[in-house]
Amino acid sequence: MSQGNMNLTLKVWKQKNKNEKGRFETFDAKGISPDMSFLEMFDVVNEHLISSGKEPIAFDHDCREGICGMCSMYINGRPHGPKQGVTTCQLHMRSFKDGDTIVVEPWRSAAFPVIKDLAVDRSSFDRIMASGGFVSINTGNAKDANNILIPKYDADDAFNAAACIGCGACVAACKNSSAMLFVSAKVSQLALLPQGKIEKRDRVLNMVKQMDEEGFGNCTNTGACEAECPKSISLENIARMNREYLKASLT
Amino acid sequence: MASSSKINAKIPEGTLEEKWTKYRSTVHLVNPANKRSLEIIVVGSGLAGSSAAASLAEMGYKVKVFCFQDSPRRAHSIAAQGGINAAKNYQNDGDSVYRLFYDTIKGGDYRAREANVHRLAEVSSSIIDQCVAQGVPFAREYGGTLSNRSFGGTQVQRTFYAAGQTGQQLLLGAYSALQRQIGMGAVQLLARHEMMEVVKIDGKARGIIARDLVTGKLERHFGHAVLLCTGGYGNVFYLSTNAMGCNVTAAWKAHKNGAFFGNPCYTQIHPTCIPVSGDHQSKLTLMSESLRNDGRIWTSKKQDDTRKPNDIPEEERDYFLERRYPAFGNLVPRDVASRAAKERCDAGFGSGASKMAVYLDFTANTERYGKIEATKHNLHSPNKQEIIQLGKAVIKEKYGNLFDMYKQITGEDPYEVPMRIYPAVHYTMGGLWVDYNLMTTVPGLFALGEANFSDHGANRLGASALMQGLADGYFVIPYTIGDYLSEEIRTKVIPTDNEAFVVAEAKVQDHINKLMNIKGTKSVDYFHKRLGKIMWDKCGMARNKEGLLWAISEIKSLRQEFWSNVRVPGDANEFNSELEKASRVSDFLELGELMCIDALDRNESCGGHFREEYQTEEGEALRDDKKYAYVAAWEYKNESDYKLHKEELKYENIKIAQRSYK
Numbered sequence: 001m002s003q004g005n006m007n008l009t010l011k012v013w014k015q016k017n018k019n020e021k022g023r024f025e026t027f028d029a030k031g032i033s034p035d036m037s038f039l040e041m042f043d044v045v046n047e048h049l050i051s052s053g054k055e056p057i058a059f060d061h062d063c064r065e066g067i068c069g070m071c072s073m074y075i076n077g078r079p080h081g082p083k084q085g086v087t088t089c090q091l092h093m094r095s096f097k098d099g100d101t102i103v104v105e106p107w108r109s110a111a112f113p114v115i116k117d118l119a120v121d122r123s124s125f126d127r128i129m130a131s132g133g134f135v136s137i138n139t140g141n142a143k144d145a146n147n148i149l150i151p152k153y154d155a156d157d158a159f160n161a162a163a164c165i166g167c168g169a170c171v172a173a174c175k176n177s178s179a180m181l182f183v184s185a186k187v188s189q190l191a192l193l194p195q196g197k198i199e200k201r202d203r204v205l206n207m208v209k210q211m212d213e214e215g216f217g218n219c220t221n222t223g224a225c226e227a228e229c230p231k232s233i234s235l236e237n238i239a240r241m242n243r244e245y246l247k248a249s250l251t
Numbered sequence: 252m253a254s255s256s257k258i259n260a261k262i263p264e265g266t267l268e269e270k271w272t273k274y275r276s277t278v279h280l281v282n283p284a285n286k287r288s289l290e291i292i293v294v295g296s297g298l299a300g301s302s303a304a305a306s307l308a309e310m311g312y313k314v315k316v317f318c319f320q321d322s323p324r325r326a327h328s329i330a331a332q333g334g335i336n337a338a339k340n341y342q343n344d345g346d347s348v349y350r351l352f353y354d355t356i357k358g359g360d361y362r363a364r365e366a367n368v369h370r371l372a373e374v375s376s377s378i379i380d381q382c383v384a385q386g387v388p389f390a391r392e393y394g395g396t397l398s399n400r401s402f403g404g405t406q407v408q409r410t411f412y413a414a415g416q417t418g419q420q421l422l423l424g425a426y427s428a429l430q431r432q433i434g435m436g437a438v439q440l441l442a443r444h445e446m447m448e449v450v451k452i453d454g455k456a457r458g459i460i461a462r463d464l465v466t467g468k469l470e471r472h473f474g475h476a477v478l479l480c481t482g483g484y485g486n487v488f489y490l491s492t493n494a495m496g497c498n499v500t501a502a503w504k505a506h507k508n509g510a511f512f513g514n515p516c517y518t519q520i521h522p523t524c525i526p527v528s529g530d531h532q533s534k535l536t537l538m539s540e541s542l543r544n545d546g547r548i549w550t551s552k553k554q555d556d557t558r559k560p561n562d563i564p565e566e567e568r569d570y571f572l573e574r575r576y577p578a579f580g581n582l583v584p585r586d587v588a589s590r591a592a593k594e595r596c597d598a599g600f601g602s603g604a605s606k607m608a609v610y611l612d613f614t615a616n617t618e619r620y621g622k623i624e625a626t627k628h629n630l631h632s633p634n635k636q637e638i639i640q641l642g643k644a645v646i647k648e649k650y651g652n653l654f655d656m657y658k659q660i661t662g663e664d665p666y667e668v669p670m671r672i673y674p675a676v677h678y679t680m681g682g683l684w685v686d687y688n689l690m691t692t693v694p695g696l697f698a699l700g701e702a703n704f705s706d707h708g709a710n711r712l713g714a715s716a717l718m719q720g721l722a723d724g725y726f727v728i729p730y731t732i733g734d735y736l737s738e739e740i741r742t743k744v745i746p747t748d749n750e751a752f753v754v755a756e757a758k759v760q761d762h763i764n765k766l767m768n769i770k771g772t773k774s775v776d777y778f779h780k781r782l783g784k785i786m787w788d789k790c791g792m793a794r795n796k797e798g799l800l801w802a803i804s805e806i807k808s809l810r811q812e813f814w815s816n817v818r819v820p821g822d823a824n825e826f827n828s829e830l831e832k833a834s835r836v837s838d839f840l841e842l843g844e845l846m847c848i849d850a851l852d853r854n855e856s857c858g859g860h861f862r863e864e865y866q867t868e869e870g871e872a873l874r875d876d877k878k879y880a881y882v883a884a885w886e887y888k889n890e891s892d893y894k895l896h897k898e899e900l901k902y903e904n905i906k907i908a909q910r911s912y913k
Contacts, residue, residue, distance in 0.1 A: 004531075017825065035528045037660075043533055043776070050774045050829065055820050058828055060321060062494040064534045066656060067419055068325040090659045115465055116826040119321075123442065126322050130434030134427035135386045139306040139725045142377070142384035146341060149395030159388035159413055162420060166324055195386045 004033025006093060009101040010045065012057055018113045018121075024103075027057070034094035038081060039064060039071065041093055058117040066090040066230065069165030072172070073118045074105040079169035079228045087167065087230040107168050109177035111215045122168050124214040125182060131210035132203040133186040135195050154192050161189040163231045170225035170233070176217030181225040183211050184241035185233050191244055201248040208245055255896035258511065258884055261686040262366045267904045271370040274687075275730050279737035286311035289736055290744065292459055292474035294446045294501050296323030298418075298717060299700025300480030301425035302724025308437035309428075310729060312736075315472060316429065316438055317461055319445045319496055319831075324426045327482060327494040328720060331418025332539035332653065334402060334410035335382075335717040337375040342399050346407040348372045353905060355715060358404040358584050359680070359708020360858035360872065361880070361907045362514070364900065366687060367705045374726040375718055379411055381725055385424040389413050400649075401544050402713035404584035404912075410714045415539050415653040421717055425724070444470070445831065446501045447759040449477065449508045449696060452751045456696035460752070460759050464831060467824040469756050471747035475739050476695045476732060479505060480724070483679035483701040485518070487839045487846065488791070489783025491676035492524060492537040498835035499842050502683050502702050510691035511884040511896060513684035513704030515842065516850035519711055519859050520792050521677035522548075522588035525660055525670075526608045535675040536660055538611070539653055540713035543581045545616040545646065546670070548572050548592070550609050554599035560610050560669045571595055571609075575869075579912040586710040586859045586872070587912060589674035593792050594870060596673070603671050612669035617642035674792060678716060680707040680859065681849075684884040684898075688731035689723060692884075695735060699723035704882065709858025763823050766833045771816030775832040778813045782806065782836070782843055790847050795863040799851040803844055807891065810840040845885060845893055852895065855879045867909075876907055 008029040015022025029045050036044070039061050046056035062070040071088040075081035081091045096102065104118065112120040150158075162185070170181035187204050190196025196203070219238060226235045254260070263274040281289065289312050293304040296318040308314045318326060338351040351372040356363055379397070383389065389411050390398040399408040413420040432438040441461065447469070448460040458473040484499035485491035506512045523538045549568045556563065571591055573580045583591075592609050595601065602608050621642030625633045633641075643666055647654065657665050683691050683698035685705055690697050700720035707715065789802035813836070821827045856865040856872035857879070865873045882898040 033529060033531060035662075036531050037533075040531050040533050044531060047774055047776060050818060050820055051772070053820070056829060058826055062320060062325055062496050063327060063330045064495060065330055065536050066659075067330045067416070068320070068327070068494060069329075070320060070325050085655070086659055090656065092659065092662070094662060119826065122321055126324075126430060126433075126440070126442070129324075129427065130430040132434075134431040135384065136431065137381075137384045138309040139302075139381060139428075139729065140377075142380035145339070145379045145383040145389075146396050148383060150391055151395055152391045152393050155388055155391040155395075158386070159390075159420070162388050162413075162423065163416065165419075166322065189388065190386050193386050193388070195384055 004031055004036065004093070006032040006034065006096070006098045008032060008096065008099070011101065011103045012117070013105045014057070014117050015114050017116055022114065032093050034092065036093045037064065037089055038075065038091040038093065039089050058119050060119045061089060064089040067165060069167035072107050072120060072167055074107070074172060076103050079107070079172040080230050084227070085230060085232050107172040109171050111177060111179070112168060112171065125166050125168065127214065128179070128183060128207055128210045129186065132206035135190060136199060148194055150193060158189045158192040161185045161192070161233065161237050164233050165231055167230065169228050169230060171216065173224040173228035174217065174220060175224070176220050178219045178225070179211050179216040180219045180238045180241070181229065181233055181235070183207050184237035187241045187244055188237040191240065200244060201251065204241060204244040204248050252881060252897065252899045254899045255884070257886070257896050258684065258692060258898055259686060260364065260898055261688060262364070263687065267365060267369050270366050271373055278730055278734050280733050281736050281740060283311050285740040287313065289313065289475045289739065290315070290473060292472060292477045293317070293480060294459065294478065295326065295480035295482060295702070296426070296429070297326035297328035297480060297482055297700060298422055298425055298720030299702070299724045300326065300478070301422065301429045302721050303478055303480060303699055303728050304438055305425060305428035305432050306725050306729045307732070308432035314432070314438045315441060315474065317441045317444045317446055319443065319464060321443055323429055323440065323442065324423060326422065327497055328422045328717070329419045330494065331717055332415040332537060333541035334400065334412035334417045334714040335378065335421060336402065336409050336712070336714045337379045337411060337718065338372055338409060339376055339379060341397060342408045344407045346409050350407065351375060351409065354405050355706070355712060356708065356905055357910060358712040359710050360874065360910055361708065361876070361902065362857050362900065363706055363708030365902060365904055370727065371706050371719060371722050374722045377726055378718060378721045382421055382424050385428060387413065387420050387424040400541055401582055403540055403543065403582045403588065404579070404712040410541070412541065415541065415650055418717060421721065425721070447504065448755045449505050449693070450751050450755045451508055451693065452745060452749065455694045457745055458747070458752065460755050462759070465826050467822070467827065469759055471752040471756060473745050473747055475736060475742060476697060478697045478699060478728065479683065479702050480699045481702045483682065484839070484842055485676045485679055487782065487843050488676040488786045489779050490527065490532060490535050490787070492521060492535050495534060498838065500835050500838045502698070503838040503842055505683060505691060505693065505696055507887050509693045510696055511684040511886050512681070512845060513882050513884050514681040514709070514849065515846045515885065516790065516853060516860050517680035517709050517858065518676060519585055519678040519680060520589045520674045521585055522592055522674050523611060523672045524675035525657065526603060526605065526673040536656065537675070537677060538657060538670060538672055539650070540585065542611060542650060542653065545649070546581065546611040546613050547615055548581055548588070548609055548611055550595050550600040550602065555606070556602070560602070560612070569600070576912045583912045584710055584712060589792060590861060590870070592674055608671035608673045610669040611672045613646055613665070617646055620645035678711055680704065680709060680711055684882065688734050689728055690735060697728065697732065699728060709860055762834070763830070766817070766819050766830065766837070767823050769815065769817050769819070771818045773816050773818060775817060775819070775829055775836050778809065778817060779832070779836045779839070781809055782840060785809070786843050786846070790850055793861050793863050794850050796851060799847045802847045806840065806844045806847065813837065813840055844891060848893060849883055849885065852883065853879055872910070
């Protein structure tokens, strides 16, 4: 059952490491089943490459259920491929047709340097988080959870913002390589909750400063980030962050 | 039976209720000035690793965190779906620390340590408090309080959740606490690093050898203590719900360096996963146990029924869990539900192309919720379609992301057609043997979370993995590590040009060279898949003596074949995923054998370990408490040579009984 009948041509970015120049190479993907995920299609191609004595295509992946945020590639020019609201690992080959040529590239952003082939370095996101994406509360200091009552609607909004998986598709989708959607999702989550309100001023200032230092660009206001986000994180978060930033800058 | 003299669980004296509180108040402390000069290595950044690293750094220790992913936020705890248990009794339904303790011991089929499990239940409440304080967005009621749901093996609602993304939200909470400490310089993060070896000096763990996965360079790192928070070993089966990178390497290297391995054969097969669709499949996807709150599991009453599920009338459906276990119904523990599904499919009642699937159906509860919503919204005499629409909205809010995921993977819409599910490998209760302090048999080497064996006995209850990972990291290790480190305050930082580091690094280098130089004809996955099939067929949901003996000899020859014919392309001094996989699979090829040895040795059935020779007339697991009420702690002697040490399990607070969910 694993043998499928789709045959595809892949044009994949190959780059040895961050210092060397990369280029597109062409690979055949034969006998692909529509039930395979995009990454399982890559497994088949790599298995073939290995058995014919060649080097496989390097790509980042881990959970393969759309939650870890590790997989990261443009497929035909779109982060995570043609379907909305899914990561590459949850994209299935039934979204393609026999005979298609598919172009696959790593995230393109100065703040995400290529490590090898399709794998990039997203540690800039971690550094933004370290600059303020938290509530400063040490283990053991908490009071009973139900002493903090939170209106359901605020909790739901905070949850929706917190659904971000930190994959970087928003940056990849943006002409300016802006990380505003990623940063605003965390700023919003914590600004919406009473636990996060105490530090909201410093948080937004510090996170935006770090974001700028990492080399991410300005927001284009075109909403490509929201459209390509596999978790459908809303643009409203950017508006909220801008308000928070303005308030923080004025006080 | 007496416990082996080589292991001492160090369970504190006193009554069960006061053991932990008394111990916590008397365990040795390290003063703040000394903490600043003590270094701790944390391997793994999931719930256990992140929470431990953040908490220890907050206390003043110098911490280094290693993870193989590109960011600590990607550890596989992120994928946990359904929830986290805590004995809060917010629902006023009779929950208590004792009840959570009791449910966990019983759920584990009386093969867990009483004192550890009671401690887990005691700290469970504080975990929820801590997570809420960090800003974890748990589900809430309209009044602003936290919401709860039910999980298997319990009759109370004690599970806290954030839709079907509870693991993600808890991990991001722990990750944010960790990032805060990284930002303050209290923790050094080494992402894309894999631990390859433990370094021991004078019998104590003093550091690790790690490989930088981007450059391929081997690095030496010193620590006064080493914490392994590296998760479980479910990927020995190749197909599991684990992430692709999950591996046993850190735990296995520790084992070969003197850490005993506890109950390796205890594997959890989760009943509700999306069935295998073909040989290309690289992993299996879980459908959260929380779905069993509102989904009813059934098969057709007719064998080889080819009708579509919606065409099978109500009276021709067999709700086999409700039939066999009326008291717990669809919410029996995972091992029981999995075996029952397997039994139905083996008997020919399964569905789908492979006949290896049963239905998980939300129709009845969609309708029930729809009616409640209609009443709430003052809709008088709504028609059926309106009710279903309203009900679907409720189901969507509770499980939306899971339904979307199911649809994406299978191409079928679970709002319209019942899900098809089948059991899959999910979690490993076994792991490194640890004492009450979470220390392995190697002094200074600790194991936390799924990496240790300690709290779940032979079967883990749903929503208890998140609880244990965070309990170990936030509320246990910060205290218990003091017992060890208080004796280490005079130990100066050992330079990494010490002989032990040199030897350990050379050993790793040799291992890598060997793998690179085989230049065989078969890929790593080829061997991994074959190992997985052996394990699933012979050491999976059902085991027997003959099959296990066969598996042991097969694994040995597969291991030989691997070491003579695996092909690892590329270079060792670069980003090389195939080399990473090869090294991990070489460890699985040894672990698999030990799992079979352990399963063969345990001549009884308990929890997830089901030996076909030992079952009741109704097909339930039949324990042998006289002979097997012990933890099997295996000592590594040599290749294929393991020595069994027994830790006797004493039940002083619970009456040990045949487990019944009827």
